[in-house]
Amino acid sequence: MGVKDSMDSYHYGLGGSELIYETHAMVHSYNILFVHLSYDNSHLIYCDSCHNSENLLGCVGMKKNKYCIFNKAYQPDEYKKLKEKIIAYAKETGEYGEFFPPQLSPFGYNETQGQVYMPFKTREEAIRAGYKWEDEATTGTFNKETLKPETIPETIDEIQDSILSEVLVCVGCNRNYRIVNNELTFYRREKIPIPRLCPECRYQKRLSLRPPRQLWHRKCMCDYKVHQNTIKHPDHSEGVCPNEFETSYSPDRPEVVYCETCYNAEVV
Numbered sequence: 001m002g003v004k005d006s007m008d009s010y011h012y013g014l015g016g017s018e019l020i021y022e023t024h025a026m027v028h029s030y031n032i033l034f035v036h037l038s039y040d041n042s043h044l045i046y047c048d049s050c051h052n053s054e055n056l057l058g059c060v061g062m063k064k065n066k067y068c069i070f071n072k073a074y075q076p077d078e079y080k081k082l083k084e085k086i087i088a089y090a091k092e093t094g095e096y097g098e099f100f101p102p103q104l105s106p107f108g109y110n111e112t113q114g115q116v117y118m119p120f121k122t123r124e125e126a127i128r129a130g131y132k133w134e135d136e137a138t139t140g141t142f143n144k145e146t147l148k149p150e151t152i153p154e155t156i157d158e159i160q161d162s163i164l165s166e167v168l169v170c171v172g173c174n175r176n177y178r179i180v181n182n183e184l185t186f187y188r189r190e191k192i193p194i195p196r197l198c199p200e201c202r203y204q205k206r207l208s209l210r211p212p213r214q215l216w217h218r219k220c221m222c223d224y225k226v227h228q229n230t231i232k233h234p235d236h237s238e239g240v241c242p243n244e245f246e247t248s249y250s251p252d253r254p255e256v257v258y259c260e261t262c263y264n265a266e267v268v
């Protein structure tokens, strides 16, 4: 069971799928257009979270239903007529033929993985592109801490199990957070102190360690006169390496960047 005659979809195909277009999260589906998170269906158009159903248009959260428009059931011939009328109208207004527009997203762009992988620099840029923006992206609990960061012992060996019932406060964003049992076990095993940052700030910190999702065209920086290379490199036996390549390390970064050949010659 695979995927047949389908395109422009994400996270789909399990259980076999055919005639799927512009969808997200489909399982075992046939003839599905512009639908989000729906399993075991056939002949769905513009639906969200509908399962085990067939012939639905513009429905949300339906299970084991057929011939429904905007969650209301019709006789099959009525359904067909009304469906065609609605589609003809939506084609006229230009609303038909693409996945749900970003304006309908329940989330601000900055709350989603979109901002991680294809970030907008400013709120205004995102709004201009048709996305929502969450101005109070810092959701959570505040001022409920039972333990101040400065009173938490420095080393994990000094931490009692009672930390599991404490409410901590993030030194980065003041949000409250807790330590859970498996986490404490992990910190003890790895000899890691209790984090002073909340999970969200830790996530952001990890992300900031990644190079950006952007490539720069650069020249190999390998030069026998400058660097103490230990062996002769295959692409140049002296002087500067002539190789150029794409790298996620921008030219203004401090690291020395070699081409793959020179790099491998030195490290392998």
Ligand SMILES: [Zn+2]
Pocket (backbone or CB within 6 Å): 170, 171, 172, 173, 174, 175, 197, 198, 199, 200, 201, 202
């Ligand atoms: Zn935080």
Ligand SMILES: [Zn+2]
Pocket (backbone or CB within 6 Å): 220, 221, 222, 235, 241, 242, 243, 258, 259, 260, 261, 262, 263
């Ligand atoms: Zn090189």
Ligand SMILES: [Zn+2]
Pocket (backbone or CB within 6 Å): 222, 223, 233, 236, 241, 262
């Ligand atoms: Zn080299």
